[in-house]
Amino acid sequence: MTQYMPLFRSCSNLRSVTQLHAHLLVTGRLRSDPLPVTKLIESYAFMGSPDSSRLVFEAFPYPDSFMYGVLIKCNVWSHLLDTAIDLYHRLVSEKTQISKFVFPSVLRACAGSRDHLGVGKKVHGRIIKSGVDDDAVIETSLLCMYGQTGNLSDAEKVFDGMPVRDLVAWSTLVSSCLENGEVVEALRIFKCMVDDGVEPDAVTMISVVEGCAELGCLRIAKSVHGHITRRMFDFDETLCNSLLTMYSKCGDLFSSERIFEKMVKKNAVSWTAMISSYNRGGFFEKALRSFSVMLKSGMEPNLVTLYSVLSSCGLVGLIREGKSVHGFAVRREMDPKYESLSPALVELYAESGRLSDSETVLRVVADGNIVSWNSLISLYVHKGMKIEALCLFRQMVTRRIIPDTFTLASSISACENAVRLGKQIHGHVIRTDVSDEFVQNSMIDMYSKSGLVDLACVVFDQIKHRSVVTWNSMLCGFAQNGNSLEAINLFDYMYCNSLEMNEVTFLAVIQACSSIGSLEKGKWVHHKLILCGLNDLYTDTALIDMYAKCGDLNSAETVFKAISSKSIVSWSSMINAYGMHGRIGSAISTFNQMVESGMKPNEVVFMNILSACGHSGSVEEGKFYFNLMKSFGVLPNSEHFACFIDLLSRSGDLKEAYRTIKEMPFLADASVWGSLVNGCRIHQRMDMVKAIKEDLSDIVTDDTGYYTLLSNIYAEEGEWEEFRRMRSAMKSSSLKKVPGYSVIEIDQKVFRFGAGEESCFETEEIYRFLGNLQNLTLEVDYLQINV
Known part of the structure; x- marks a missing residue:
């Protein structure tokens, strides 16, 4: 074989390998000597011709275990994993002694897909039976196989059983944890590695830094950076680039800039990492300036750089600069088929309102x-x-x-x-x-x-493995559609089964408690929220709304006062809470406190303060805040007008309400006219309803409350023709009046009663009790009359 080694080394292309193959055939060495056959199999695979390797293998009459191992390894090189596994099964079926050289390649083939985990476990069993499970290369291959197929528990068992754990073994386990999203576990193993006296290399530190970036914890990130500095790894360009990205993902852009400035040799990857860091932090102008400096320094950008810069232009709306970058890519022919830059270009033109250009890019990409x-x-x-x-x-x-x-x-x-x-x-x-x-x-x-x-429930029931997002989707679906009891029951199921919950879970169930006024359940949910440590600004705001709607204004105030950094939504919710309880003085005081704190009121805040004025009948205050809106740059919308006109109409100032409608800068909708009509009903001004009849006839809406209000007014006045017209309008629009219902809470359970519903299992008992109560009332009335 030694005489042929120089010939194999001289083979630089597929043609020279083929010529050597022909020479070996002529000499007859390929029929009797396995060594040149094995080398030829390897040479063909290295030159990218695995089919030729297989033909050489099949032509040899008696392939041994070593030759099988070489062909399996060659197929793994060529990513023909299934073929490699099939060859292993064929070798096993021949019942020959399997060389330990075979196992690492087979394990690498099994690591390529989670579907091959079962095969990998059987290979592991054969390794143990063969007595080669203490081989360092095989142990590391087992670690890789279990880690890459997501079976971390078995990977850790293999690791724990290793008599000698070198750097490769530790690094493999750390990488496996990171690849499977177990960042905290990876960092724990890294700490154990350092404590065990094993010195990590730059490659290991890059993996650890990337894990810190995913975790986003600045304290741990700085600790890892300190370890890198002490070990003198911070001269490595790739590692510096990873550190730069890590700090930006942890929200410390200053440290990213400092690392970038200290780098002696900045390559295109370094500049791209810095530009991406600026984008991540929302400093898009800085990203564009960095790109300009990069070009002036003579550094040639790559496609990733251009993608990042185009994203910056799109997010800021700098279409001119974006087109300039687009032209740069075209002139340099960096992406002629738009395979890499098309998503960024589509986003750039779409964000700038040039949708036709976005679709043009799509047509080019095809x-x-x-x-x-x-x-x-x-x-x-x-x-x-x-x-x-x-x-x-x-x-x-x-x-x-x-x-x-x-x-x-x-x-x-x-x-x-x-x-x-x-x-x-x-x-x-x-x-x-x-x-x-x-x-x-x-x-x-x-x-x-x-x-x-119901259809959402069908999809939900068919999902076997549900994440917290899936549970939240169904929970929010129930809450948003008025199925509050179902939402609460679903939450109870999640809690009783110790399923994962987050802020969205609690937000949805708090809103469900608000909808049905379930105070005791709301308090229970609040308690669990505190225990889980998940309360944030959104859940606190929802709690304010829940307590207010359930009648517990003191608890709403307590939650509001406990919020350290109050947002505009928090202030708005508290104003609304006071308003629905008729506490106009407290609502106004809270509004003033908000303005004094430097918070500018928005349209929702004004809507709530106007609503508060409406609940308390404070007409003058309502006029003041309605006129105050323009001072804060807030233009009244339809809802503001409807609320203000409702205030005027309820107070009896119908002429002022009508004048306001006519002076609106846009056409009044059903809610606005409905507020005036309701005022006419309260003050029995049927004459005014007739006067605005022409205005009302032009309104088309899907608001059933508007048609119901008008039809009831016509019925009260005996105008049956108009009554029938309103009902006919509802039918022609396929509108149905949503039936009302009542709820009662007993022993932290909420029961709902609606017209025609018999969903409660104690329905008969309840009606029997009501009947007895009615009879008892009649008897008392009878006795009082006769006495």
Whole structure:
């Protein structure tokens, strides 16, 4: 074999390997000597011809275990993992002694897919039976296999059983934890590694730094950076770039800038990392200035750099600068087919309002880049342009571009008012079996927002592995559609089964308690919220609203006072709480405190203070705050006018209310006219209703309350023709009056009663009790009359 080694070393391309192959065939060495055969198999694989390697292998009459091992390794090189595993099974079936050289390659093949974990475990069993489980290379391969297939518990068992744990073993376990999202565990293992006296190298530290970046904990990040500095690793360019990114993800942009400035050799990756860090921190102008300095320094940007800069331009709306970067990429022919830059270009032009240019980029890309299609569909959905998003989705299907899970989830989100199309996409998901958690959650959200809670429940029930996002989607769906009892029951199930909860979970159940006025349940949820340590500004604001709606104003005040950094929403909620309890003085005082704190009131705050004036009948105060809006740059919208006119109408100043409607800068809608009509009903001014009859006849709305109010007024006045016209208008619009219901809370359980409902299991007993109570009342009245 030694005489052929120089020949194999001289093979620089596939042609020279083929020539050597022909020479070996002529000499007959390929039929009798396994060594040149093995080397030829390896040479073909190295030159990118695994099929030729397989043909050479099959031509040899008696391949041994070592030759099998070489071919398996060659297939792993070529990413032919299934073929490598099939070869291993073939070797096992021949019942020959398997060389330990085979096992690392087979384990690497098993590590390539979680589907091969079962095979990997069987290989592990054979390794133990063969008595080679103490081999350092095999142990490290087992660690990789279990780690890459997500089986960290078995990886740690292998690690714990290793007699000697070197740097490679420790680093492999740390990397495995990071790859599976177990950042905290990875950092714990890294600490154990250092405590054990094993010195990490720069490659290990890069993995640890990336883990710190994902965790986002600045304290741990600084500790790791200190370790790097003490070990003199901070001269490594790649490590410095990772540190730069780590600090930006931890919110310490100053440290990122300091590392960047201290770097002696800055490459394109360094500049790109700094530009991305500025983008991450929202300093888009700084990102663009850094790009300009980079070009002036003579450093050539790469595609990632241009992508980051285009993102900066898009987020700031600098279309001119973005087009300049686009032109730079075209002149340098850096991305002729727009395979890399198309998503950023689509986003740039869309964010700048140049939607036609975005679609032009899509046409250039054609079918090659689904990410670009997804970017534009997602942007349309985000901007509320749901019809445009669905049209793009239809174009994709027409062009036979196969949508991925991101496409489907974004398109489903756009179907809130297009349930029929949403159902069609749902059908496509079922037929193609491309659903994942993201898509399923989008379907739950779509059906819930469309009022089809039953269909949302069907999707929810079919999901086997539910994350906290899935539970929250269903919980919010119940809460948003008035199914408060169902939302509370779902929360109870989550709590009793110790399922994961977050702030959104508590926010939804607090809103459900608010809807039905369940004070005791709300207090219980508040207690659990404190125990879990999940309360934040949003949940605190929801608690203020819940306590106020449940009649416990003192608790609402306590929660409000405990908020250290009050947002505009917090102030607004407290003003609304005082308003619904008729405490106009406290509402005004809170409004004044908010303004004195430097917080500028918005349209919601003014809506709440006007509502507070309405609840207490404070007309003069209402006029003052309605006129005050313009002083703070807030223009009254339809809701403000409706609230103000309701205040005037209830107080009897119907002429002023009518004059205000006529002076509105836009046409009054049903809510505005409804406020005036309600005032006319209260003060029995049917003459005024007749006077504005022509104005009322022009209104088309889906508000059942408006039609019900008018029809009831006409019925009270005996104008049955108008009454029938109102009811007919409701029927022609397919509108139905939402039935009212009452709720009662007994032993922390809430029971709901509505007209025609018999959902409570004690319904018969309740009606029997009510009947007895009615009879008892009649008997008392009878006795009082006769006495």
